[in-house]
Every structure is written in C-alpha cells, then in structure tokens.
Amino acid sequence: MVTARGLVHAYGERRAVDGVDLDLVPGERVALAGANGAGKSTLLRMLATLIRPKSGDLVVLGHEVPDHARAARTGIGYLAHDPLVYLDLTARQNLELYGDLYGVDGLDERILDLLDQVDLLARAEDTVRTFSRGMAQRLALARMLLHRPRLLLLDEPHASLDARGGALLDDQLEAARHDGRAAVIVTHEVERVARVSDRIVVLRGGRVVLDQRTDGLDPPAVRRLYEEAIA
Amino acid sequence: MRRRQLTALVRKDLRLELRTRETIVAMVLFAIVMLAILQFGFGTRDDDLTRFTGGLMWVTLAFTAVLGVGRSYVAEREQRVLDGLLVSPVPRVVLLGAKAIAIFLYMTAVEIIVIPLVGIFFVKGPYWDSIGWIAIAALLANLCIALSGTLFSGLALFTRARDLILPVLFLPALVPVVIAGAGATHAVVGGAHDMSEWRGYCLFLAAYAILFALVSIATYDAVFDD
Numbered sequence: 136m137v138t139a140r141g142l143v144h145a146y147g148e149r150r151a152v153d154g155v156d157l158d159l160v161p162g163e164r165v166a167l168a169g170a171n172g173a174g175k176s177t178l179l180r181m182l183a184t185l186i187r188p189k190s191g192d193l194v195v196l197g198h199e200v201p202d203h204a205r206a207a208r209t210g211i212g213y214l215a216h217d218p219l220v221y222l223d224l225t226a227r228q229n230l231e232l233y234g235d236l237y238g239v240d241g242l243d244e245r246i247l248d249l250l251d252q253v254d255l256l257a258r259a260e261d262t263v264r265t266f267s268r269g270m271a272q273r274l275a276l277a278r279m280l281l282h283r284p285r286l287l288l289l290d291e292p293h294a295s296l297d298a299r300g301g302a303l304l305d306d307q308l309e310a311a312r313h314d315g316r317a318a319v320i321v322t323h324e325v326e327r328v329a330r331v332s333d334r335i336v337v338l339r340g341g342r343v344v345l346d347q348r349t350d351g352l353d354p355p356a357v358r359r360l361y362e363e364a365i366a
Numbered sequence: 367m368r369r370r371q372l373t374a375l376v377r378k379d380l381r382l383e384l385r386t387r388e389t390i391v392a393m394v395l396f397a398i399v400m401l402a403i404l405q406f407g408f409g410t411r412d413d414d415l416t417r418f419t420g421g422l423m424w425v426t427l428a429f430t431a432v433l434g435v436g437r438s439y440v441a442e443r444e445q446r447v448l449d450g451l452l453v454s455p456v457p458r459v460v461l462l463g464a465k466a467i468a469i470f471l472y473m474t475a476v477e478i479i480v481i482p483l484v485g486i487f488f489v490k491g492p493y494w495d496s497i498g499w500i501a502i503a504a505l506l507a508n509l510c511i512a513l514s515g516t517l518f519s520g521l522a523l524f525t526r527a528r529d530l531i532l533p534v535l536f537l538p539a540l541v542p543v544v545i546a547g548a549g550a551t552h553a554v555v556g557g558a559h560d561m562s563e564w565r566g567y568c569l570f571l572a573a574y575a576i577l578f579a580l581v582s583i584a585t586y587d588a589v590f591d592d
Contacts, residue, residue, distance in 0.1 A: 185453055205455050208455040211453060213450075217449070219449055220445075221382060221441060223385045223386050224378065224382065224385075228378075231374070232377075232378050233450070233454065235370050235373070235374030236374060236454040237455065238367050238370060278450070
C-alpha cells in the first residue's frame with residue numbers, strides 16, 4: 136500500500152522529516168506517534184500527496200508520487216484537523232461535491248447511507264456552519280469514507296471527534312483489518328489508538344526511532360514503548 | 367469525469383455565492399461607487415465625457431476585477447478546505463477552469479449593471495444602440511480577466527502577503543485588457559461606428575485570452591503541487 140524510502144522534507148533549514156522509511160501492507164493499521172514537531176503531520180501530508188518530498192522515493196497504492204500522484208489520490212481517504220468541508224454548504228451539498236470530484240457511482244444512495252452512519256441524516260439539509268465541532272468532524276468522516284478509500288490517513292482523528300464519531304472511526308479501523316484497507320493514524324493518544332492498530336511507528340526529530348508490531352501487547356505496554364522511544 | 371468535476375466545482379462556487387452574496391454584491395457596489403467618484407471627479411462642470419467613456423469604464427472594471435479575483439479563494443482559505451480539494455483526484459487545470467468560469471460569471475453579472483450605468487453617467491449622444499458591441503468586447507475581456515485572475519490568485523494564495531501580491535501581479539496583466547476594452551468601447555460609443563477598430567481590439571482580447579489559457583494550463587500544476 137505504501138513504500139517510502141529515505142523521505143525528506145524540510146522547512147527552510149530545518150528537516151521536519153529526515154530520511155524516513157515506511158512500508159504498509161494491506162490490512163495494516165499503523166499508529167504514527169511522536170512529540171509535537173516530530174514530523175508526524177508532515178509525513179502524513181507527504182503520504183497524502185499534499186506536499187512533495189524534497190528527496191526519497193514514495194510509492195502510494197502502487198503509484199509513484201509525485202509523478203503519478205493523481206492516480207494515488209483516487210484511493211486515499213484523508214482526515215485532517217479541519218473537516219475540509221464548506222461551512223456555507225449543507226452536509227449533503229458538501230458530500231455531493233466530493234462525490235463528484237471522486238466520481239462516486241450511486242452517489243445519492245451513498246450519501247444518505249453515510250449520513251445515516253454518522254448520525255447526521257436529520258441535518259442533511261443544514262449548513263455546516265450550524266454544526267458543532269463534533270458534528271462537523273463526523274461529516275468529515277463521511278467525506279473521507281465517501282469514495283471507499285483503500286488507504287486511510289488520519290491526523291489525530293480522536294482529538295476532535297465526539298464519542299459517536301470516535302466509535303464509528305474505531306469500527307472503520309477494525310473493519311479495515313479484514314477488508315484489506317490500510318491506515319496511518321497520527322496520534323498523541325497512544326493507548327487509545329493501540330486498541331485499533333497493529334504497529335507503532337515513533338518519530339523523533341523527523342527520524343523513525345521505533346517501528347514495532349503491537350498486536351498482542353496491551354495498550355499500557357504500547358504506551359511504555361512509546362515513552363521509552365521519545366525519552 | 368473531468369466534466370463532472372468541473373460542473374461540481376462551478377456549482378459549488380455559485381451555491382456559496384448565492385448563499386453568502388459576498389462577492390458579486392461587493393463588486394457591484396464597488397463599481398457603482400467608483401463610477402460615481404469618477405463622475406464627480408471629471409464631470410463637475412457638465413463636461414462631455416463621452417470620449418473618455420471607454421477608459422473610465424474599463425478602469426472601473428479592472429479595479430472591480432481585482433476585488434472579485436481577490437475573493438475567489440476566500441472560502442477555501444478561511445474555511446481551510448483547500449487540502450480537501452487538493453487531496454482529491456482533480457486535475458489542477460480543472461480547478462483553474464472552475465474558478466475561471468466563476469470569475470467570468472461574476473464579472474458578467476457586474477457588467478450587466480455597470481455597462482448601462484456608464485451610459486447614464488458619462489455619455490452624451492447615442493449609446494444604447496452600441497451596447498451589444500460593448501457587451502461582446504466585455505465578454506472577451508472577461509475571459510482574459512478570468513484566466514489571468516485565476517492564475518494570479520492561485521499564485522498569491524500560498525503567500526503571506528497575498529492581499530498585496532495579487533494586485534501587484536494582476537493589475538499589470540490587466541493593462542492590455544484595459545487598453546483593448548477601452549479601445550473597443552471608444553470605437554462604438556457616442557455615434558462612432560468604427561467596426562474595423564472594434565474588431566481589431568476584440569481580436570487582440572481573444573488572442574490575449576488564448577495566451578493566458580495556454581500559460582495557465584502549462585503552469586497550474588506547479589502552482590498547486592510545488
């Protein structure tokens with residue numbers, strides 16, 4: 136799903152991501168952890184094809200990035216800090232827009248189904264401006280899932296999702312293991328994400344300092360691994 | 367697929383504008399105020415401004431275009447939606463085309479009000495029989511404004527001083543449009559009916575639009591992906 140070799144990205148002189156190698160196979164869910172400024176979000180944005188690596192090789196869903204980024208984007212679902220929806224459009228209009236951008240078939244039914252899943256069906260015709268933060272982020276979850284992506288890239292998803300949205304996301308991540316989707320979850324909540332991930336990758340100063348499978352470990356043990364890695 | 371994406375993006379911009387009415391209303395009000403200022407500034411002694419009509423109209427429309435183009439990515443920027451568009455498999459040239467169509471429609475809406483007002487404010491003599499010729503020149507000029515404006519607003523989008531950068535980049539690019547638009551208007555206003563001159567200016571506007579279309583297609587990927 137993802138093969139990264141020697142990825143580098145710099146902001147001016149400072150290397151935010153400094154020679155990262157990462158492999159992701161179908162069904163694998165990786166928790167990407169690290170202190171603030173460790174390079175997690177930058178790495179995630181590179182995987183999402185939003186920023187170009189300054190150097191290194193990156194293949195996402197079988198497509199070389201950045202040269203064939205557009206082909207890779209068809210299979211990427213990206214959940215950011217911001218919901219990435221228009222506040223002055225309704226929930227349905229936002230999903231219609233993204234459905235058309237991704238060329239989703241049977242769009243009307245898909246939208247209704249997803250709005251039902253995220254518990255927003257009754258608010259389908261309301262503008263997002265009237266939504267709470269949690270509701271907007273649930274709509275963002277529906278937006279991310281709309282085109283049935285094979286690679287989920289999530290930037291601290293539990294930080295802004297409400298309980299309903301968090302549970303739905305956990306269900307999706309659990310389902311991903313069985314249906315061959317892969318996920319990268321940037322997180323500070325290592326213990327929580329440990330329950331729905333198979334592996335932890337820890338970044339420090341833009342470099343990978345821990346890359347270990349965590350299936351079989353309980354969440355507190357994963358937490359201890361993480362704390363040792365960033366110490 | 368591209369047509370579906372283009373239609374969706376244009377529909378999105380029009381829906382946002384219909385709901386918020388922030389861009390077209392601001393452009394129309396700005397243009398009317400500017401026409402009034404020009405009228406008071408130049409026509410205080412009941413002077414005949416007919417021969418300056420083209421210049422006054424196109425200077426007004428150029429500054430109005432800067433205002434409209436400056437607002438073209440406001441929703442994406444302020445509501446932080448741009449990443450959502452960029453992570454989708456939309457060719458960057460489709461993003462360009464959709465924004466250009468929206469700007470074209472905004473300018474056309476403004477001109478539906480401004481062009482008749484220009485006749486009322488500045489012209490002594492025949493005007494209404496030439497309004498169709500002015501409208502054709504305006505549509506061609508709108509193409510130039512939309513294509514160049516989209517390119518420059520895309521460039522300015524990623525800079526910190528975008529409100530300063532955009533006029534600095536965009537206004538010089540509008541100088542040929544103002545010259546040709548004013549020339550085409552002058553050729554048909556106030557009883558003049560120099561169709562040869564009008565045609566020449568219109569051909570220039572068409573060529574300028576094609577030039578910017580080619581430049582935009584060649585560079586727009588780099589604007590968003592680099």
